[in-house]
Amino acid sequence: MGRAPCCDKASVKKGPWSPEEDAKLKAYIEEHGTGGNWIALPQKIGLKRCGKSCRLRWLNYLRPNIKHGDFTEEEEHIICSLYISIGSRWSIIAAQLPGRTDNDIKNYWNTKLKKKLLGKRAPSRRVRANQDPYLAAGGGNMCSTIGVVNNNSAAAATSTQALSASALERIQLHMRLQGMYGAFGCSGDGNDNSNAAAVGAVPQWPKLEALLPANRLLPRSMPTDAMATTVSVQQHHQHLVDHQSLAAGAGDAAAVEGKQHLSFADGETYMAPPGGAFFERPKLGFYSPSAEEAAASVEMNSGAPIVGGGYGGAGFGPHHHHDDELYDFLYSKYGSVGGLAHDGHVPTLLELQCPDGAAVVGADEKFLAWTASACDYGATGSHQTQQGNSIGSSLHDYVLGGYDQ
DNA sequence: AACGTGCTCAACCGCCGAGAT
């Protein structure tokens, strides 16, 4: 049985809001509030609009203190950092950017930031309409990114089942931000036509401190108003953005030692203790907890084992499917995340280094585990590149559905 | 000038979980 519509579609106006409608809605809410019932609100004020539409208009446009216009570099960093960690949970990301709405951030990411960071071109609408969602979302680009040529659409379709475009995108972004293309000898920089980002290329984006210790807990039900609500975080397990590192720019961020803090929408600021006792910074700029801390952190709601070092999906409510997906994906392949978690052993930074010495440390434990497994298990297929590109070949296997063979 | 293409962003759609009944 389907859900009853929230309003009579036939008698409801759609499309852009007129200034008169805006004025009516704004005046009413400023005087009376929403009354806790958006559905009833349009009738009260004589608007031929759906209640949901009114809510959206208010939250995204009419509400006071909304910021419009370009995003600052710092905002971009925060968005990027959070996207890697938690995926497309725009409302949570918006909660960290006062004055910005989830819709704004979502649009900004989809239209500008993603392209800026991943070098993607959005497929044209016409193309998208006829395309496999995996390819449409840029998954196909991943193949070119790692130097794998495969035009088999059936294989691509299989990969859709293996790992969503969003998950791939986060991996890709994560790698890109870490300069891991160079570290792993991957060629290509994400741009379709270029192999110019050669080994050892300096990342084009300043290194970030995307720090999500494992048992960070956020409310199961997210705020009604993302911007106006505090995201509560347990104790010192905070999502931190190192503003000094952000300001430091590419190349030298890892060397920057500064105060770590995160300002939440409620104005509260969480500071790292003196001496950076929360974290020991890995060279590649992403947080890796000590083994002890990580071990103590294994307390996901799902009861599933995790590897420390990032967002565990715990406490994020119903929408942590991206990470579940990554987890399930890895789990189905190796029986545990990266083959490391079942015995309670949590990898140290050293253990997560690849044979070539490149550290694999992620803001998200799924990335961490995934990349670790790529290192541990090496090439699983026959597509290894000449450079012994284990991560590339593993990715190839995953992306092209080879993992379930 | 006309047309095609790409980009931006406001708005809509449909699903989901929580709470009420």
Place this chain on the structure above:
DNA sequence: AATCTCGGCGGTTGAGCACGT
């Protein structure tokens, strides 16, 4: 316990504009 209602969310769409040919 089952059903209904609502708010919230993320994904997607489409109108309008800019730009290139």
